[in-house]
Amino acid sequence: DAGVxxxxxxxxxxxxxxxxxxxxxxxxxxxxFWYRQTMMRGLxxxxxxxxxxxxxxxxxPEDRFSAKMPNASFSTLKIQPSEPRDSAVYFCASSLDWGxxxxxxGTRLLVL
Amino acid sequence: GIQVEQSPPDLILQEGANSTLRCNFSDxxxxxxxxxxxPWGQLINLFYIPSGTKQNGRLSATTVATERxxxxxxxxxxxxxxxVYFCAVVYSGGGADGLTFGKGxxxxxxx
Numbered sequence: 001d002a003g004v005x006x007x008x009x010x011x012x013x014x015x016x017x018x019x020x021x022x023x024x025x026x027x028x029x030x031x032x033f034w035y036r037q038t039m040m041r042g043l044x045x046x047x048x049x050x051x052x053x054x055x056x057x058x059x060x061p062e063d064r065f066s067a068k069m070p071n072a073s074f075s076t077l078k079i080q081p082s083e084p085r086d087s088a089v090y091f092c093a094s095s096l097d098w099g100x101x102x103x104x105x106g107t108r109l110l111v112l
Numbered sequence: 113g114i115q116v117e118q119s120p121p122d123l124i125l126q127e128g129a130n131s132t133l134r135c136n137f138s139d140x141x142x143x144x145x146x147x148x149x150x151p152w153g154q155l156i157n158l159f160y161i162p163s164g165t166k167q168n169g170r171l172s173a174t175t176v177a178t179e180r181x182x183x184x185x186x187x188x189x190x191x192x193x194x195x196v197y198f199c200a201v202v203y204s205g206g207g208a209d210g211l212t213f214g215k216g217x218x219x220x221x222x223x
Contacts, residue, residue: 033210033211042213042215042216043198043211043213044213045210050209055209056209056210093211098202098209099143100145100160101145101157101211102157103147103155103157105153105154106153106154106155
C-alpha cells in the first residue's frame, strides 16, 4: 500500500493567495483527519471526516479555512485568503473506523 | 478537553543506552498511539496501545488505562532513534475522534 499521499509537499505563497492542500487516504479507510503542526501550538486536529461526512470541524481556526471530501479517495483543505500565521506543516491521516491513524508525509506551507 | 503530558521533555543519551518515556493522560481513552517524528518531519507509527503491552524489536510499550499512563521503552539506543516521540490519545467520552497530542519528548542519541 502506498500509504497516505499528500500534495504538494512544499508550498510557498504570498499573503492573500488561495492555498489548496490535497490528500489521498489509504484505500479502504473510512476516516480522514487533517492536523496542523506549529512550534507554538504543537500538533492539533483541524477537522475529521467519517464516510466522507465532516464530523467535527471545531478545530478549524476561522472561516478562511475550509475542507471537503467529495469521495472516499480524496480530500482538500483550502485556505483563502492565506496569512503568514498560517505557516505550518499540515498533515493528513486516515484510519479504518476508530483504529490506528496513519499519517501522510505532510505539506510544509510558508506564507510570506 | 483531555490533557496529555509527556516526560521528560528532553533526553540526551549515549548510543547503547536504554530509556523510558512517559505519557500521562487526564481521562479515559479508547485510542492511544505512540509516534516517532524523525528529523525529516515524518510521523511514524510505533504502537497502537490503548491498553496492555506490546513489543516491536528494541521498542516496547505499556499502557495502564486504569491509572491513565503509558510508557515507551527503547533499548540499546541507536543514533537513528533520535527525534521527537509523541503520545496521542482519543478521549473515550467525547464526540471528537481526532487525536490529542502531547508536546513530545525530544530524544538525542549521541554516537
